Amino acid sequence: MTESQRYEVLMLGWEYPPHISGGLGTACEGLTTALAPLGVGIDFVVPHLYGQEHAPHMRLNSPDQSLRELDPLAWGSNYADGATASDRLMVSPDGVASLRSALQETLLYETRADGGDENRATQQGDNRRVRAVEHTRIQALLSPYLRPEDYSYLLKALEEGNDAVLHELLGPTAMLFEPDSASSPVDARERAAQIARGDAPGSSPHYGDNLFGEVMRYAERVAVWARHKRPQVVHAHDWMTFPAATRVAELHGIPMIAHVHSLEQDRSGDGANETIVGLEGAGLRAADRVIAVSHYTARMINQQHGIPFERIDVVHNGAYARKTVSAYRSESADDRPMVLFLGRVTYQKGPDYFVEAAAKVLQVVPEASFVMAGNGDMLPRLKDRVRELGIESSFSFPGFVRGADVERLFSTADVYVMPSVSEPFGISALEAMSYETPVVLSRQSGASEILHHALKVDFWDVNKLAGQIVAILRYPELRSSIVDMAREEVRRVHWEAAAAKVKQAYERALKGD
Amino acid sequence: MPSVCFYFEVHQPYRVRPYDVFQIGRDHQYLDEKLNAEVMQKVARKCYLPANQLMLDLIDRYEGRFKVAYSLTGVGLEQMHSYAPEVIESFQRLVATGCVELLAETYHHSLASIYDLAEFREQVAIHGRLMRSLFGVKPTVFRNTELVYNDDIAREVAKLGYLGMLAEGADDVLAGRSPNFVYRSAGGELGLLLKNYRLSDDVAFRFSNGAWPEWPLTADKFARWIHGTGGDADTINLMMDYETFGEHQWQETGIFAFLEHLPGALLEHPDWSIKTPSETLEAYAPVETLPYPRTTSWADVARDLSAWNGNEMQARAIERVTTLGDRIKRRKDSAMLALWRKLTTSDHFYYMSTKWFGDGDVHAYFSPYESPYEAFINYMNALTDLEKQVDKPLPVTSARGVPTNATIASSRTPASAPVPTPGSSVVVPKVVDPRAATSKDGSVRSA
Numbered sequence: 001m002t003e004s005q006r007y008e009v010l011m012l013g014w015e016y017p018p019h020i021s022g023g024l025g026t027a028c029e030g031l032t033t034a035l036a037p038l039g040v041g042i043d044f045v046v047p048h049l050y051g052q053e054h055a056p057h058m059r060l061n062s063p064d065q066s067l068r069e070l071d072p073l074a075w076g077s078n079y080a081d082g083a084t085a086s087d088r089l090m091v092s093p094d095g096v097a098s099l100r101s102a103l104q105e106t107l108l109y110e111t112r113a114d115g116g117d118e119n120r121a122t123q124q125g126d127n128r129r130v131r132a133v134e135h136t137r138i139q140a141l142l143s144p145y146l147r148p149e150d151y152s153y154l155l156k157a158l159e160e161g162n163d164a165v166l167h168e169l170l171g172p173t174a175m176l177f178e179p180d181s182a183s184s185p186v187d188a189r190e191r192a193a194q195i196a197r198g199d200a201p202g203s204s205p206h207y208g209d210n211l212f213g214e215v216m217r218y219a220e221r222v223a224v225w226a227r228h229k230r231p232q233v234v235h236a237h238d239w240m241t242f243p244a245a246t247r248v249a250e251l252h253g254i255p256m257i258a259h260v261h262s263l264e265q266d267r268s269g270d271g272a273n274e275t276i277v278g279l280e281g282a283g284l285r286a287a288d289r290v291i292a293v294s295h296y297t298a299r300m301i302n303q304q305h306g307i308p309f310e311r312i313d314v315v316h317n318g319a320y321a322r323k324t325v326s327a328y329r330s331e332s333a334d335d336r337p338m339v340l341f342l343g344r345v346t347y348q349k350g351p352d353y354f355v356e357a358a359a360k361v362l363q364v365v366p367e368a369s370f371v372m373a374g375n376g377d378m379l380p381r382l383k384d385r386v387r388e389l390g391i392e393s394s395f396s397f398p399g400f401v402r403g404a405d406v407e408r409l410f411s412t413a414d415v416y417v418m419p420s421v422s423e424p425f426g427i428s429a430l431e432a433m434s435y436e437t438p439v440v441l442s443r444q445s446g447a448s449e450i451l452h453h454a455l456k457v458d459f460w461d462v463n464k465l466a467g468q469i470v471a472i473l474r475y476p477e478l479r480s481s482i483v484d485m486a487r488e489e490v491r492r493v494h495w496e497a498a499a500a501k502v503k504q505a506y507e508r509a510l511k512g513d
Numbered sequence: 514m515p516s517v518c519f520y521f522e523v524h525q526p527y528r529v530r531p532y533d534v535f536q537i538g539r540d541h542q543y544l545d546e547k548l549n550a551e552v553m554q555k556v557a558r559k560c561y562l563p564a565n566q567l568m569l570d571l572i573d574r575y576e577g578r579f580k581v582a583y584s585l586t587g588v589g590l591e592q593m594h595s596y597a598p599e600v601i602e603s604f605q606r607l608v609a610t611g612c613v614e615l616l617a618e619t620y621h622h623s624l625a626s627i628y629d630l631a632e633f634r635e636q637v638a639i640h641g642r643l644m645r646s647l648f649g650v651k652p653t654v655f656r657n658t659e660l661v662y663n664d665d666i667a668r669e670v671a672k673l674g675y676l677g678m679l680a681e682g683a684d685d686v687l688a689g690r691s692p693n694f695v696y697r698s699a700g701g702e703l704g705l706l707l708k709n710y711r712l713s714d715d716v717a718f719r720f721s722n723g724a725w726p727e728w729p730l731t732a733d734k735f736a737r738w739i740h741g742t743g744g745d746a747d748t749i750n751l752m753m754d755y756e757t758f759g760e761h762q763w764q765e766t767g768i769f770a771f772l773e774h775l776p777g778a779l780l781e782h783p784d785w786s787i788k789t790p791s792e793t794l795e796a797y798a799p800v801e802t803l804p805y806p807r808t809t810s811w812a813d814v815a816r817d818l819s820a821w822n823g824n825e826m827q828a829r830a831i832e833r834v835t836t837l838g839d840r841i842k843r844r845k846d847s848a849m850l851a852l853w854r855k856l857t858t859s860d861h862f863y864y865m866s867t868k869w870f871g872d873g874d875v876h877a878y879f880s881p882y883e884s885p886y887e888a889f890i891n892y893m894n895a896l897t898d899l900e901k902q903v904d905k906p907l908p909v910t911s912a913r914g915v916p917t918n919a920t921i922a923s924s925r926t927p928a929s930a931p932v933p934t935p936g937s938s939v940v941v942p943k944v945v946d947p948r949a950a951t952s953k954d955g956s957v958r959s960a
Binding site (some may be wrong): 360363364452453455456463464466467468470471474475476477478480481482484485 | 533534535824825826828829867870883884885886887889890893894
């Protein structure tokens with residue numbers, strides 16, 4: 001780990017707090033906040049800024065604002081050095097025209113927004129203003145992190161131009177959108193691939209009046225904006241930003257990281273939008289490395305898009321574990337309460353206290369099951385002890401587990417127990433908490449010093465340890481109260497670990513691993 | 514002519530001792546005798562005794578012009594009787610001056626007004642008997658646990674024959690009106706005295722806060738603020754925990770000096786006087802009817818019940834203990850009933866609050882438990898044992914693993930309360946709650 005290594009990263013997102021429609025903005029805030037102290041300089045780009053964003057740890061940009069700063073008056077005419085806008089911006093003349101109209105629309109919208117809520121009144125008088133309003137609304141509201149049902153509902157409404165649904169979802173000033181020919185399912189996949197490569201018919205990205213139009217508009221603007229930047233890595237969060245990242249990576253010849261917080265298939269199931277799936281896949285294939293928020297997501301990326309596992313880094317971010325958890329929980333048919341130990345089966349981890357406590361728990365909760373996952377020198381002795389106590393039918397020893405099995409265990413456990421005799425920190429307690437599993441941990445761990453929302457016990461106090469396990473198994477209210485409160489706490493702490501892994505992914509990408 | 518009304522709450526809960534799941538069915542002592550004794554003795558030394566002495570001195574000095582009101586919970590008085598009987602004597606001396614009014618409340622400082630009205634009436638009645646036997650008074654003004662109030666409770670309290678009630682002067686309820694007048698309850702039956710929470714909390718919470726722009730708060734400054742309301746006030750109702758003096762605000766902060774100088778500073782203004790709650794209700798006609806659209810309390814910024822029932826653990830614990838009530842009562846075991854009632858004290862649920870846990874705030878300060886989760890586990894384990902006892906076939910066996918000295922045991926039976934001759938300073942231990950009189954079952958010993 002090269003902690004002293006500094007990186008300059010161009011990071012592409014779709015939203016940033018406080019204006020967020022889902023978890024992506026929050027995740028980006030958590031990750032960048034933790035990355036900055038590790039020596040990562042971040043230029044973060046979102047389609048639009050609202051002015052209330054607070055991100056002192058990095059440079060937060062919107063290409064709109066920056067374009068205006070670049071050269072607001074020369075826009076559309078030749079520059080002083082004789083270059084045309086097309087040269088300067090490295091896009092085709094058609095592209096310039098589109099960008100120009102996009103910019104004007106944005107400016108118009110902002111003017112109108114300042115002038116109050118007169119959107120309706122302008123509908124007939126100046127159609128373009130109305131459309132500008134639409135674009136901005138789409139940017140603000142169309143996020144893959146709406147609830148899946150709302151999302152597919154909204155998407156369908158957009159494609160069909162269903163005014164009533166839009167009205168319901170977007171409010172009374174929502175306008176009718178024209179369906180975009182590009183999203184016709186027949187050639188959607190091919191079209192998406194073209195768009196992602198930047199060689200769509202007409203040699204210019206198509207600007208539609210829908211989400212895909214916004215995605216392409218964003219890609220175009222970012223590509224222009226990024227010309228003056230010198231990033232070492234471009235890091236894109238989810239499919240909306242993949243086309244932009246692909247352009248920037250090509251422009252600068254730098255590695256691209258595609259970060260998958262969720263897949264279209266996860267969000268929409270059978271109603272997945274083909275165009276989005278196409279853009280997603282193209283971005284993932286173009287990326288040098290892929291970051292998945294769970295092993296579960298990594299598996300899906302591999303299955304759906306054929307990305308080999310060796311190109312995927314799994315970085316749990318805490319905020320998205322819920323999806324993974326419910327996926328595993330619904331797979332699991334076992335409704336016996338499960339108590340988990342996961343770690344090396346060595347003296348330091350206190351596995352013997354786990355076994356002794358288990359015997360006591362079973363006196364009160366006979367249906368409980370205990371999983372001791374891990375290997376170590378104490379394992380044979382503890383297996384003997386379990387037999388001696390006559391509780392082998394309640395125990396399982398899966399040995400060393402990794403990847404998806406770890407996720408499955410954390411997700412399906414009812415309590416995670418960390419009875420360490422001595423533990424500098426104990427990251428597994430945080431890990432368990434990020435799967436919404438309540439934790440009993442020893443006071444002799446570093447984690448117990450910083451965590452409030454866990455039960456704590458001296459490792460030698462087997463009675464109390466057993467009592468706490470029983471309480472969590474018996475009282476769902478205790479469990480849910482702990483989990484509710486732990487969610488925020490663990491998120492903050494967990495981002496620090498996530499950021500270190502992300503930095504390692506940058507390293508690998510730069511080395512061409 | 515406006516006046517000031519001082520009201521102080523005096524209460525200590527019976528804390529539940531560390532009680533694990535393996536004790537269930539084996540060990541029926543739930544209360545933390547050692548801790549409860551320690552806390553009572555500490556608070557007596559730091560607050561009750563010095564503050565009472567100061568009140569006596571002030572009453573002497575101002576010859577009837579300085580007055581205060583208290584409500585003393587039954588569970589608090591029981592523990593005074595067990596661990597610091599001299600505190601009861603000093604309250605008796607205070608009441609004997611005629612300048613001290615005692616208010617009614619639930620004996621067990623419970624939330625029964627919200628969850629179990631029949632039980633509420635009983636706990637109020639038991640408290641009433643204690644006030645009569647211990648102090649020879651019959652309160653006419655009611656104050657509910659933690660100032661919990663809504664229109665239904667007011668109706669219930671009116672039915673019990675009280676003339677007035679205290680409530681929080683919550684902003685959203687007042688909706689622009691002033692807390693500094695007497696109001697009428699929604700049903701029209703009760704006079705309402707509303708806590709002026711800004712001025713009250715200046716003393717109770719901000720007094721020693723060096724970051725507060727008004728710090729340090731002097732009696733003269735505070736009296737000036739109160740006098741400044743003149744012309745737009747009938748009564749400034751200052752309501753707070755009595756433990757503010759010397760316990761929440763330590764003696765070193767100057768809180769006693771503040772208290773000592775406050776009556777003089779207030780009475781210096783010829784228009785102002787100091788009145789007790791019943792005098793205040795008598796002196797001023799209600800300005801209007803004040804309906805409460807929600808349940809209020811004096812806790813936190815929200816001034817609602819969320820500190821007691823805001824999370825799932827709290828809701829569950831309250832539900833479990835409340836449902837047990839009927840089964841306990843059917844059993845006609847007075848000791849068991851008395852023990853159950855101790856578990857209805859609101860503090861048990863407050864300890865389970867997760868609001869701001871981890872921020873080192875006021876909730877944590879008052880809790881004897883490491884975390885709200887520990888508080889819940891302990892409480893539920895003890896309650897589970899009690900439930901099992903209730904379900905056991907009659908008759909209950911006696912004296913299970915407890916001291917045998919019958920005299921001590923009966924004098925310390927938790928539902929018992931000391932009864933002195935009114936006006937005298939002699940405390941004669943005697944059982945007040947008749948249903949608690951017969952049991953020698955050590956399992957319910959409080960002391």
